[in-house]
Amino acid sequence: MDQLEKIINALIANKEYSSLKTMLKTMNEADIAEIFSNLPTENMLRLFRLLPKDLAADTFAFMDADEQELLIHSFSDSELKEVFDELYIDDAADVIEEMPANVVKRILANTDSDTRKQINEILKYPEDSAGSIMTVEYISLRPDMTINDAIKRIRRVITEAETIYTCYVTDNNRHLLGYLSVKDLLLADENETVKNIMETTPICVHTTDDEEDVAKMMAKYDFVTMPVVDDEMRLVGIVTFDDAISVLQEETTEDFEKMAAIAPGDDSYFKTSVFRHASRRILWLLILMISGIITGVLISGYEETLQAVTALSAFIPMLMGTGGNCGSQSSTLIIRGMAVDDIRPRDFFKVVWMELRVSLLASIALAFINWLRIMVMYKDTRLAAVVSLALIGTVVMAQLIGCSLPIAAKKLKLDPAVMAAPLITTIVDAGSVLVYFTIATRFFNL
Amino acid sequence: MDQLEKIINALIANKEYSSLKTMLKTMNEADIAEIFSNLPTENMLRLFRLLPKDLAADTFAFMDADEQELLIHSFSDSELKEVFDELYIDDAADVIEEMPANVVKRILANTDSDTRKQINEILKYPEDSAGSIMTVEYISLRPDMTINDAIKRIRRVITEAETIYTCYVTDNNRHLLGYLSVKDLLLADENETVKNIMETTPICVHTTDDEEDVAKMMAKYDFVTMPVVDDEMRLVGIVTFDDAISVLQEETTEDFEKMAAIAPGDDSYFKTSVFRHASRRILWLLILMISGIITGVLISGYEETLQAVTALSAFIPMLMGTGGNCGSQSSTLIIRGMAVDDIRPRDFFKVVWMELRVSLLASIALAFINWLRIMVMYKDTRLAAVVSLALIGTVVMAQLIGCSLPIAAKKLKLDPAVMAAPLITTIVDAGSVLVYFTIATRFFNL
Numbered sequence: 048m049d050q051l052e053k054i055i056n057a058l059i060a061n062k063e064y065s066s067l068k069t070m071l072k073t074m075n076e077a078d079i080a081e082i083f084s085n086l087p088t089e090n091m092l093r094l095f096r097l098l099p100k101d102l103a104a105d106t107f108a109f110m111d112a113d114e115q116e117l118l119i120h121s122f123s124d125s126e127l128k129e130v131f132d133e134l135y136i137d138d139a140a141d142v143i144e145e146m147p148a149n150v151v152k153r154i155l156a157n158t159d160s161d162t163r164k165q166i167n168e169i170l171k172y173p174e175d176s177a178g179s180i181m182t183v184e185y186i187s188l189r190p191d192m193t194i195n196d197a198i199k200r201i202r203r204v205i206t207e208a209e210t211i212y213t214c215y216v217t218d219n220n221r222h223l224l225g226y227l228s229v230k231d232l233l234l235a236d237e238n239e240t241v242k243n244i245m246e247t248t249p250i251c252v253h254t255t256d257d258e259e260d261v262a263k264m265m266a267k268y269d270f271v272t273m274p275v276v277d278d279e280m281r282l283v284g285i286v287t288f289d290d291a292i293s294v295l296q297e298e299t300t301e302d303f304e305k306m307a308a309i310a311p312g313d314d315s316y317f318k319t320s321v322f323r324h325a326s327r328r329i330l331w332l333l334i335l336m337i338s339g340i341i342t343g344v345l346i347s348g349y350e351e352t353l354q355a356v357t358a359l360s361a362f363i364p365m366l367m368g369t370g371g372n373c374g375s376q377s378s379t380l381i382i383r384g385m386a387v388d389d390i391r392p393r394d395f396f397k398v399v400w401m402e403l404r405v406s407l408l409a410s411i412a413l414a415f416i417n418w419l420r421i422m423v424m425y426k427d428t429r430l431a432a433v434v435s436l437a438l439i440g441t442v443v444m445a446q447l448i449g450c451s452l453p454i455a456a457k458k459l460k461l462d463p464a465v466m467a468a469p470l471i472t473t474i475v476d477a478g479s480v481l482v483y484f485t486i487a488t489r490f491f492n493l
Numbered sequence: 494m495d496q497l498e499k500i501i502n503a504l505i506a507n508k509e510y511s512s513l514k515t516m517l518k519t520m521n522e523a524d525i526a527e528i529f530s531n532l533p534t535e536n537m538l539r540l541f542r543l544l545p546k547d548l549a550a551d552t553f554a555f556m557d558a559d560e561q562e563l564l565i566h567s568f569s570d571s572e573l574k575e576v577f578d579e580l581y582i583d584d585a586a587d588v589i590e591e592m593p594a595n596v597v598k599r600i601l602a603n604t605d606s607d608t609r610k611q612i613n614e615i616l617k618y619p620e621d622s623a624g625s626i627m628t629v630e631y632i633s634l635r636p637d638m639t640i641n642d643a644i645k646r647i648r649r650v651i652t653e654a655e656t657i658y659t660c661y662v663t664d665n666n667r668h669l670l671g672y673l674s675v676k677d678l679l680l681a682d683e684n685e686t687v688k689n690i691m692e693t694t695p696i697c698v699h700t701t702d703d704e705e706d707v708a709k710m711m712a713k714y715d716f717v718t719m720p721v722v723d724d725e726m727r728l729v730g731i732v733t734f735d736d737a738i739s740v741l742q743e744e745t746t747e748d749f750e751k752m753a754a755i756a757p758g759d760d761s762y763f764k765t766s767v768f769r770h771a772s773r774r775i776l777w778l779l780i781l782m783i784s785g786i787i788t789g790v791l792i793s794g795y796e797e798t799l800q801a802v803t804a805l806s807a808f809i810p811m812l813m814g815t816g817g818n819c820g821s822q823s824s825t826l827i828i829r830g831m832a833v834d835d836i837r838p839r840d841f842f843k844v845v846w847m848e849l850r851v852s853l854l855a856s857i858a859l860a861f862i863n864w865l866r867i868m869v870m871y872k873d874t875r876l877a878a879v880v881s882l883a884l885i886g887t888v889v890m891a892q893l894i895g896c897s898l899p900i901a902a903k904k905l906k907l908d909p910a911v912m913a914a915p916l917i918t919t920i921v922d923a924g925s926v927l928v929y930f931t932i933a934t935r936f937f938n939l
Contacts, residue, residue: 316844317836
């Protein structure tokens with residue numbers, strides 16, 4: 048890709064536009080969009096005009112919202128119409144969702160009434176719903192058609208459809224009856240009737256279903272397309288696998304961000320302003336800071352103990368750190384396990400039982416190593432016993448908190464990803480201090 | 494799903510096998526596999542025999558390795574042959590990879606020599622390579638065929654091919670020349686020649702390419718299938734989108750685990766033994782514990798300072814915690830940004846510049862709030878100044894470390910995901926203690 052960029056820049060510098068045109072025609076739209084995004088605006092606009100009509104629309108769909116806006120501003124009305132006529136309806140709706148009101152107005156004014164109606168259909172569904180990511184361009188067949196009729200119909204409407212991998216069969220009221228893959232169609236005798244070879248009881252989703260659930264279902268069933276129905280079970284659109292993959296990737300990014308105590312944002316790293324970056328992080332930092340202050344107050348409360356046995360303070364960071372790490376290990380496993388439907392909320396006790404045994408095994412191993420170290424370095428049996436016991440208590444507590452909170456969140460219909468490392472660590476920090484000093488005061492009779 | 498499980502259990506209890514057979518036939522293979530995995534072994538084996546041949550094979554492909562092993566043990570040789578003849582080659586290779594040697598021997602003994610050869614072909618590629626996840630069942634056309642010939646050929650080989658969404662065009666030596674979608678085929682005139690309508694310069698991957706890169710490319714280009722070629726550019730297989738989604742999900746899980754200091758494992762949460770769970774977590778806990786011990790030693794070194802100004806100790810957890818949280822926010826954004834190719838190693842200085850400004854903005858806000866709190870609660874300007882300055886220093890340091898280490902890891906060809914929260918937190922903990930006490934000793938003239 049770097050090499051391609053260099054070649055293109057050299058050709059632009061020499062104004063060799065006809066070679067550029069030939070070269071761009073052989074390239075994939077996703078690659079062209081990537082290279083365009085690194086060009087100065089002026090060159091991007093010039094090169095975009097070199098693309099053949101269909102490649103231009105495909106490339107446009109792959110570009111970022113701000114580049115799309117720049118292009119739209121530079122388009123004449125007829126150029127705008129050309130691009131939007133070529134775009135698939137779901138891609139057009141995606142573009143429109145990102146544009147300011149005046150640009151949306153201009154786009155809709157330059158699309159034909161049919162397209163406008165279809166775009167508005169998609170725009171009316173709530174963000175993150177199946178309806179908002181579906182396309183209305185699919186192939187529907189009637190149950191009484193012969194295979195021959197069906198193939199004729201497909202040939203007629205094929206240029207409008209985004210995908211023909213699966214054809215859906217509906218009755219006169221658009222109720223979803225079944226589906227046929229292109230493979231079934233090509234394999235069947237041409238005089239056979241559609242209803243005899245179609246798969247009945249199709250799996251489908253509702254327009255208002257969460258897009259993440261839809262994407263997860265498609266991954267589970269290995270579906271290339273998923274039919275979307277309205278409340279009366281009428282087929283209104285399909286979700287295609289490329290949108291499902293995008294949704295899965297966006298949701299994963301959101302989970303990563305939430306699990307690092309960052310408020311999710313829509314833009315990519317470099318497209319986010321410094322101020323927005325800071326504001327996405329500060330709220331959680333403040334909340335977590337308060338818990339840090341509480342832990343500090345707790346430690347201050349044991350000042351006498353610390354002054355009586357000064358060696359105790361040296362172990363606080365190790366205990367707090369290990370507790371935090373154990374808690375985040377457990378919570379991460381559980382949050383990810385629930386995200387991929389490997390762990391369900393009703394597995395709560397199975398999870399707790401597992402984590403309890405794991406934490407005992409891990410903590411005894413860690414405690415033993417610490418015990419050895421303290422015996423060698425401090426030669427103090429009591430200190431070794433206090434630290435080792437506190438470590439066992441901290442690790443067990445941390446793993447139990449780490450596994451319970453995400454499941455509890457899920458049961459309360461909250462996002463489990465919030466119950467991740469930063470929050471768990473802060474809770475465990477305070478807990479480990481309490482465990483440590485409770486054991487220490489007992490053993491040293493303070 | 495829960496409801497379906499109840500119905501099936503009730504039918505089994507009443508031995509209503511013919512109703513069960515009817516019911517299972519209407520269901521999707523992924524759902525059947527899920528329900529089977531919750532049944533007692535005996536019932537699972539019995540119900541599996543009720544499935545029609547093709548549905549049985551599809552269901553088998555969706556089951557977990559240990560259930561597949563149970564089934565294989567219960568199969569007669571002819572049943573085994575039936576299932577493996579129906580399976581797609583890549584699914585069969587996946588099953589075989591998970592089985593113990595004696596089971597593999599029995600499976601290969603009961604497949605015909607052609608299938609056996611194809612399976613061995615896939616098994617010879619390294620784990621996690623494109624070759625290991627590809628299927629050899631694809632449709633290839635010759636450039637001189639007419640569309641009519643092509644459709645005839647497709648009809649003839651269609652039952653063997655896993656997918657027909659894209660047909661690949663090769664010469665007599667199997668060199669990849671181009672591709673055609675089913676859509677192109679159906680739209681073209683039947684006397685047209687394949688080479689005139691095919692897309693040339695196809696994007697392809699090599700057998701030894703990393704499966705994650707292949708999956709990311711398919712997501713980038715919105716490909717349903719990706720052709721795989723050998724060193725001489727001969728087409729040897731295709732990767733289908735369902736395998737690409739699985740790879741993306743597995744890689745994401747691995748990233749989550751690494752970022753929580755857990756050694757990645759292959760099995761799901763409940764299928765992993767207690768001992769294995771513990772061993773996946775202990776190594777990192779030990780490494781991180783050592784850094785915790787170092788931080789403790791550092792704090793002990795400032796014992797005199799702490800005894801002179803006892804109030805100082807109360808702020809250590811807050812400083813360490815905030816530093817750790819800021820570091821993990823930065824590292825998470827960078828690691829994820831690199832995973833989705835939004836950030837590249839050569840963006841290093843852009844990232845550092847961004848994080849520097851964000852950290853100044855965030856830390857000044859947090860420092861101001863702390864300054865206010867300390868002035869109200871302690872009425873000590875010097876203490877307020879020390880804590881606020883230490884907070885700014887800690888946050889800036891944490892974010893710079895958090896953003897640099899993952900990029901440095903990537904440049905050194907290490908996995909950036911290892912440079913995540915746990916490791917960064919531990920490094921930052923020691924750093925924040927040093928920053929804090931350096932500032933404190935200056936201000937209090939100690």
